[in-house]
Amino acid sequence: MNPLGTLIYLRRNASRTLPLMGVIVLAVLLICAIVSLINSIPLSVKTIYKYTSLMMGVTPRGEADRTPQIKRIIENECPVPIGRLALCRASSTEVQALVGKWQFVVIAFDRPDLEYVLKRMGTTSLVGRLPEVGRPEAVISEPVSRNLKLKLGDILLGPDRQDAYSPQNVKVVGIAKTANWFMFADREYYTANHFPPIDFILVTAKNPARQAEMDRWALRRFKGDRTQVISYLEIERQANEMFKTLYKILDVVIGILVVVITLMMGMLINIYLGQRTHEFALLQALGYSTKALVIRVIKETALVVMGGWLLGVMCSIAMLNVVDHWLMYPNAYALDITDRTALAYTIPVPIAIFSAALLTLWTRFRRFDPVGVVERRLV
Amino acid sequence: MDKVSAIRPGRRCGTEVGVISAVGASLVYRDHEREVFACSSVDIEVVPGEFLGILGPSGSGKSSLLYLLSGLKMPTSGSITFEGQDLHQLNDAQRAETRLTSFGFVFQYPYLLGYLNALENVMVARPESDFREQAKALLVSLGLESKLGRLPHELSGGERQRVCVARALLGKPKVIFADEPTANLDHANGIQVVQLLNQHRGDGSLVMVTHDPSMLAEADRIVRLEDGHLAP
Ligand SMILES: Nc1ncnc2c1ncn2[C@@H]1O[C@H](COP(=O)(O)OP(=O)(O)OP(=O)(O)O)[C@@H](O)[C@H]1O
Ligand SMILES: [Mg+2]
Numbered sequence: 233m234n235p236l237g238t239l240i241y242l243r244r245n246a247s248r249t250l251p252l253m254g255v256i257v258l259a260v261l262l263i264c265a266i267v268s269l270i271n272s273i274p275l276s277v278k279t280i281y282k283y284t285s286l287m288m289g290v291t292p293r294g295e296a297d298r299t300p301q302i303k304r305i306i307e308n309e310c311p312v313p314i315g316r317l318a319l320c321r322a323s324s325t326e327v328q329a330l331v332g333k334w335q336f337v338v339i340a341f342d343r344p345d346l347e348y349v350l351k352r353m354g355t356t357s358l359v360g361r362l363p364e365v366g367r368p369e370a371v372i373s374e375p376v377s378r379n380l381k382l383k384l385g386d387i388l389l390g391p392d393r394q395d396a397y398s399p400q401n402v403k404v405v406g407i408a409k410t411a412n413w414f415m416f417a418d419r420e421y422y423t424a425n426h427f428p429p430i431d432f433i434l435v436t437a438k439n440p441a442r443q444a445e446m447d448r449w450a451l452r453r454f455k456g457d458r459t460q461v462i463s464y465l466e467i468e469r470q471a472n473e474m475f476k477t478l479y480k481i482l483d484v485v486i487g488i489l490v491v492v493i494t495l496m497m498g499m500l501i502n503i504y505l506g507q508r509t510h511e512f513a514l515l516q517a518l519g520y521s522t523k524a525l526v527i528r529v530i531k532e533t534a535l536v537v538m539g540g541w542l543l544g545v546m547c548s549i550a551m552l553n554v555v556d557h558w559l560m561y562p563n564a565y566a567l568d569i570t571d572r573t574a575l576a577y578t579i580p581v582p583i584a585i586f587s588a589a590l591l592t593l594w595t596r597f598r599r600f601d602p603v604g605v606v607e608r609r610l611v
Numbered sequence: 612m613d614k615v616s617a618i619r620p621g622r623r624c625g626t627e628v629g630v631i632s633a634v635g636a637s638l639v640y641r642d643h644e645r646e647v648f649a650c651s652s653v654d655i656e657v658v659p660g661e662f663l664g665i666l667g668p669s670g671s672g673k674s675s676l677l678y679l680l681s682g683l684k685m686p687t688s689g690s691i692t693f694e695g696q697d698l699h700q701l702n703d704a705q706r707a708e709t710r711l712t713s714f715g716f717v718f719q720y721p722y723l724l725g726y727l728n729a730l731e732n733v734m735v736a737r738p739e740s741d742f743r744e745q746a747k748a749l750l751v752s753l754g755l756e757s758k759l760g761r762l763p764h765e766l767s768g769g770e771r772q773r774v775c776v777a778r779a780l781l782g783k784p785k786v787i788f789a790d791e792p793t794a795n796l797d798h799a800n801g802i803q804v805v806q807l808l809n810q811h812r813g814d815g816s817l818v819m820v821t822h823d824p825s826m827l828a829e830a831d832r833i834v835r836l837e838d839g840h841l842a843p
Pocket of ligand 2: 784
């Protein structure tokens with residue numbers, strides 16, 4: 233066993249090396265937490281409105297009687313084979329996101345359309361039943377029930393609810409098992425009770441893989457018309473646009489964080505090397521070249537830095553799992569626990585700290601006089 | 612100045628009998644624009660196997676001379692040769708290698724690495740595992756057999772200096788340099804350290820610097836330094 237082996241120093245001076253590692257672990261944890269949290273916002277948008285990627289909505293703006301015309305255009309001109317075209321009604325409500333309440337729609341279908349759409353949404357099983365024709369009843373998906381804490385028999389919409397209004401109490405009668413978010417009700421009840429009296433159109437591509445193609449066609453075809461096309465394509469584009477600034481801010485914040493941590497670690501490493509001046513002087517006097525000593529310290533530093541980073545990554549993954557299990561999943565908040573970008577953001581930490589360590593090493597050993605130390609003239 | 616150091620080694624190359632020779636070696640420190648001659652034009656040879664004592668009052672340049680002879684400092688002028696090789700002409704790594712394999716050091720203050728035990732501290736001088744048994748044997752013969760596993764802070768000052776002695780002796784170096792190895796010890800312990808160094812050095816030379824003549828009772832030869840000059 234070589235008494236100057238890399239691990240021996242680190243192990244026997246754990247009270248010095250572990251705090252250094254600890255700082256790196258905390259830095260990685262912090263960055264990972266910030267990035268995953270920020271990432272969860274656009275991810276929430278995409279998760280919550282994912283159902284729009286399975287069907288496209290087209291609605292007239294203002295003129296209720298334009299719906300048949302729009303329907304004809306789609307049926308006659310759409311180049312993508314149509315799976316189904318349904319007329320529906322809708323009312324607005326809200327879901328709970330990590331950053332506050334977000335708009336959501338309750339869509340009311342005729343019974344045959346409802347059955348089709350449920351299948352289209354990937355429903356594997358249904359607890360309860362479907363809404364009865366003309367009755368104030370709704371079927372919601374499982375993530376929605378988790379998010380709004382709704383069980384069978386609970387009230388989804390009601391006359392005294394500002395943000396989820398319906399003239400009568402609309403009860404949840406069915407919960408559909410699927411990852412998509414939706415709330416569906418009966419069209420006859422809506423036609424009789426809800427304002428505005430506008431039918432809008434939901435169209436699906438026969439082949440779900442061609443839905444985006446259909447969306448693109450509709451966006452082009454109805455451009456400039458008094459018609460609104462609601463598609464996942466558009467939602468995704470808007471989300472990406474909206475969060476561009478947020479990501480710029482994130483980059484700056486992480487950048488500053490890395491600089492601050494690096495400066496701090498640079499100073500810590502400098503102190504830490506300072507405490508080892510006697511060791512270096514003695515070894516140099518006994519016959520170890522500067523190069524050999526520098527290589528030894530670089531190995532130790534690399535081990536501390538890489539070890540700290542790896543430990544940080546493991547802690548981060550553990551933390552994300554814990555947060556997901558206790559906070560995110562129960563509320564159906566979106567969180568990607570295998571988020572690579574969050575980990576990628578932490579890579580500058582070990583690189584910057586290692587560079588800072590090299591710099592302090594270089595300044596220390598550039599003009600190092602072992603005699604001065606051994607003679608007790610210095611330190 | 613540089614011219615002198617460049618010419619001198621060639622002139623005497625191959626003729627010296629000493630394991631180490633200093634020819635016209637000077638060491639000048641610059642102290643606020645004023646030059647301090649720690650050693651001036653010292654000519655000295657260390658004969659193989661001898662115990663050479665260097666005696667002199669404080670500030671006379673004893674340590675400086677020792678650092679010159681051991682290649683820890685480069686002479687401002689003049690040359691130092693080890694086995695015919697000018698130390699000045701070696702690069703940092705080669706000089707270090709020479710110190711590690713051919714020289715042993717005992718300093719005034721018993722420097723040990725705090726996180727290594729006595730045996731490991733001795734092994735620092737030659738970390739290859741082939742030297743482990745020799746390191747153990749040295750510590751045993753220096754009366755430290757029950758303390759191989761102790762950390763430096765668990766040893767007394769004299770014991771620490773004995774560990775340093777073992778470290779200097781490990782690998783049977785050709786020259787052992789000792790700079791006031793007894794200064795931090797009481798007289799009896801000091802004498803003992805010198806005796807141990809002398810007994811265990813084998814064929815190696817021992818160059819010891821001190822201001823205490825009684826430490827040099829066993830020395831083969833004693834030279835005196837005064838103000839950086841060798842006294843006649
Ligand atoms: N780094 C330095 N800068 C300036 N002057 C120095 C330096 N090192 C030593 N000196 C001077 O050189 C002279 C010789 O110093 P040296 O350490 O060799 O003396 P010494 O004989 O070992 O003394 P002591 O017995 O006290 O250890 C002294 O006058 C000292 O002040
Ligand atoms: Mg001295």
